[in-house]
Amino acid sequence: MTRKDWRIFLLTALLIAAFPWMVQPVKAVSHYVDVMVFAGIFALVCLGVTMLMGYAGQVSMAQAAFFGIGAYTSAILTGRFALDPWLAMPAGASLAALVAWVVGIPALRLKGHYLAMATLGFGVIVHIILNEEVEWTGGPSGMADLPGLHVLGWKLSTELAWYYFVWGTVFLALLFCFHVLHSRVGRALRAIHEEESAAEAMGVPTARYKVQVFVLSAVLAAVAGSLYTHFVTCLNPSSFNLMWSIRFILMVMVGGMQSLWGALLGTVLMTFVGNEWLHVFAEFEILVYGAILLVVALFLPKGLVSLFTRKPIVHNA
Amino acid sequence: MDSFSLGSALLQYTVSGLTIGVIYALVAIGYNIIYNVTEIINFAQGEFVMLGGLFAVFFAQSLHLPIFLAFVAAIGLTGLTGFAMERLVIRRARSSTVLSLIIITIAVSILLKGTAMFWWGKNPYSLPPFSSGRPFIVLGAAIQRQAVWIFAVSAIVVVCLTLFFRRSAYGKAMLASADNPSAARMVGIPVRQMVLLSFTLSAAIGAAAGVSITPISLMEYDRGALLGLKGFGAAVLGGLGQFFGALVAGIVLGLAESFCAGYLSSGYKDAVALVILLLALFFKPEGLFGSREAAKLKRF
Numbered sequence: 001m002t003r004k005d006w007r008i009f010l011l012t013a014l015l016i017a018a019f020p021w022m023v024q025p026v027k028a029v030s031h032y033v034d035v036m037v038f039a040g041i042f043a044l045v046c047l048g049v050t051m052l053m054g055y056a057g058q059v060s061m062a063q064a065a066f067f068g069i070g071a072y073t074s075a076i077l078t079g080r081f082a083l084d085p086w087l088a089m090p091a092g093a094s095l096a097a098l099v100a101w102v103v104g105i106p107a108l109r110l111k112g113h114y115l116a117m118a119t120l121g122f123g124v125i126v127h128i129i130l131n132e133e134v135e136w137t138g139g140p141s142g143m144a145d146l147p148g149l150h151v152l153g154w155k156l157s158t159e160l161a162w163y164y165f166v167w168g169t170v171f172l173a174l175l176f177c178f179h180v181l182h183s184r185v186g187r188a189l190r191a192i193h194e195e196e197s198a199a200e201a202m203g204v205p206t207a208r209y210k211v212q213v214f215v216l217s218a219v220l221a222a223v224a225g226s227l228y229t230h231f232v233t234c235l236n237p238s239s240f241n242l243m244w245s246i247r248f249i250l251m252v253m254v255g256g257m258q259s260l261w262g263a264l265l266g267t268v269l270m271t272f273v274g275n276e277w278l279h280v281f282a283e284f285e286i287l288v289y290g291a292i293l294l295v296v297a298l299f300l301p302k303g304l305v306s307l308f309t310r311k312p313i314v315h316n317a
Numbered sequence: 318m319d320s321f322s323l324g325s326a327l328l329q330y331t332v333s334g335l336t337i338g339v340i341y342a343l344v345a346i347g348y349n350i351i352y353n354v355t356e357i358i359n360f361a362q363g364e365f366v367m368l369g370g371l372f373a374v375f376f377a378q379s380l381h382l383p384i385f386l387a388f389v390a391a392i393g394l395t396g397l398t399g400f401a402m403e404r405l406v407i408r409r410a411r412s413s414t415v416l417s418l419i420i421i422t423i424a425v426s427i428l429l430k431g432t433a434m435f436w437w438g439k440n441p442y443s444l445p446p447f448s449s450g451r452p453f454i455v456l457g458a459a460i461q462r463q464a465v466w467i468f469a470v471s472a473i474v475v476v477c478l479t480l481f482f483r484r485s486a487y488g489k490a491m492l493a494s495a496d497n498p499s500a501a502r503m504v505g506i507p508v509r510q511m512v513l514l515s516f517t518l519s520a521a522i523g524a525a526a527g528v529s530i531t532p533i534s535l536m537e538y539d540r541g542a543l544l545g546l547k548g549f550g551a552a553v554l555g556g557l558g559q560f561f562g563a564l565v566a567g568i569v570l571g572l573a574e575s576f577c578a579g580y581l582s583s584g585y586k587d588a589v590a591l592v593i594l595l596l597a598l599f600f601k602p603e604g605l606f607g608s609r610e611a612a613k614l615k616r617f
Contacts, residue, residue, distance in 0.1 A: 053416070057416070059416060059419060106598075106599035106600070107595075107598070107599065109599075110598060110602060111415075112415040112416070112419070113357070113358035113415065113419060114358075114553075114598055114602060116358075116360075116419050117358065117546070117549055117553075117594070117598065118594075118595060118598045118599070120546065121546060121550070121591045121594045121595050121598075122591075122595060124542075124543070124546060124587075124591055125588050125591050125592065125595075128584075128585065128587055128588045128591075129588075131584070132582075132584040132585060242542060246423060246427070249420065253420065283434070284431060284434070284435060286427060286430065286431040286434070287427075287428060287431035287432065287435065289427060289431075290424050290425075290426075290427030290428035290430075290431055291424075291428065293420060293423065293424035293427065294406065294421060294424035294425065294428065297410070297413070297417050297420040297421045297424060298406070298409055298410060298413075298417075298421065301413065301414075301417050
């Protein structure tokens with residue numbers, strides 16, 4: 001991390017830590033803590049999307065599927081087999097990693113439109129499985145009464161506890177992502193984004209790195225899915241459909257996908273937009289999403305952070 | 318008796334597989350036209366199919382037009398939508414990266430789908446078949462009259478397009494624009510108009526598929542994505558840019574889906590086409606009828 005990133009990191013951490021104390025006394029916005037728990041969970045997914053799309057330049061329309069794999073593995077293992085959530089979570093992450101690896105090796109040989117379609121198709125298949133395997137997943141009506149989460153013997157019973165736990169996890173993941181980006185792998189990923197054949201000619205094992213970052217994004221999404229399961233304690237497949245994959249991409253694009261900070265900003269902003277401010281539109285919010293996506297892609301392809309920085313944000317090691 | 322009914326069930330599945338298969342082929346041809354001219358994969362292609370069906374419902378049931386007029390009007394209006402999409406959105410994005418282009422066509426598809434939900438709500442709509450009458454009974458399998466119409470529509474589309482691209486100056490100019498836009502411009506081909514034409518044509522063909530299938534399987538606002546995805550499967554399997562390949566591949570997908578629904582599980586029938594799509598992308602991205610050398614030169 002550069003000195004500038006450390007400064008932003010500390011500032012953001014302080015802001016996140018102070019946020020509940022600022023909103024909770026005001027009744028009208030006290031439930032923002034709840035919204036922020038969702039934002040934190042989505043942020044984990046979006047950090048993965050940023051690594052994959054923003055840095056390595058590879059599209060994935062399947063992140064909601066990995067989110068779902070994590071969520072449903074946790075739900076099935078804890079709900080049906082009474083396994084400890086802390087064992088179910090790594091199981092879900094491992095399953096997502098395995099699936100991402102198996103799908104990623106052939107898929108990431110594809111580029112651009114083909115890669116987008118392949119991941120899209122894979123995501124839809126996972127969604128169909130979640131709907132059809134009624135005995136395991138409860139089918140379209142989903143599962144309910146799933147267990148919550150204990151951390152070091154403490155039950156996360158309030159939203160405030162969840163808030164600090166989730167955002168603590170987000171900051172850990174953020175540190176890890178920065179670490180990856182400033183390593184040899186991170187430089188290689190940016191080289192792949194810039195010009196894949198040149199990177200390959202310079203001896204970068206492009207195929208291996210692309211699959212690795214895909215697996216990383218899948219693991220982050222799966223962990224987020226597990227947290228989601230234990231936070232909301234009920235699931236149904238509609239939270240893991242194609243529209244959600246698009247929403248994750250939208251979150252990252254709004255903030256600016258070539259910066260991890262942009263991803264965080266976009267995620268928080270779009271979670272508030274989705275959970276709070278679009279309720280007036282009810283189900284027509286989809287029109288607003290389409291419009292935002294179009295406007296951002298056409299006029300602000302580098303996202304909101306590009307308004308704050310003159311230079312394109314590149315994290316030089 | 319038993320073997321006869323087994324045989325007629327097989328025939329019945331074959332007929333329904335062929336019917337839906339040529340629809341996928343039409344969707345695939347829509348992808349191919351835009352791809353042939355711009356090398357863009359239009360993620361909103363499936364929405365054109367949905368719009369075609371719902372526009373036809375509007376013309377036939379709200380305005381009480383005869384079905385053939387409704388068919389033509391729906392195709393025209395959807396073609397206009399494709400025209401507007403190119404003119405208002407794609408043209409602004411010509412210098413965008415592939416990633417942005419993908420996002421942009423996805424955004425358009427969301428907007429079209431949302432607008433359709435706004436106008437028509439979430440209910441499925443039906444349309445009267447193009448000609449009424451009992452289904453034909455062939456060897457114990459019932460063939461709906463609408464299925465015959467679907468075959469006719471797709472045969473006409475495939476023949477006309479093949480002639481258009483092989484013989485007419487416009488068609489050749491469109492192919493040239495795809496091959497090398499700057500060289501095409503140099504010899505006086507209005508590349509922008511060709512791109513505009515490709516979006517219009519492709520939307521119109523998607524609409525033809527949508528109108529034809531609505532009397533059999535109804536139409537609702539959110540059918541576009543899956544139809545588009547399966548059509549793309551047919552386009553890839555047939556070799557992107559190949560019209561005849563798309564037809565064969567569409568039929569293969571349709572048959573696979575119909576047999577799966579008949580003999581294995583109807584819940585997983587949608588997954589069959591997608592699994593074939595993935596297998597095609599992973600192991601034979603140049604398709605059954607495409608050239609491997611040409612595929613290597615493409616942008617993706």
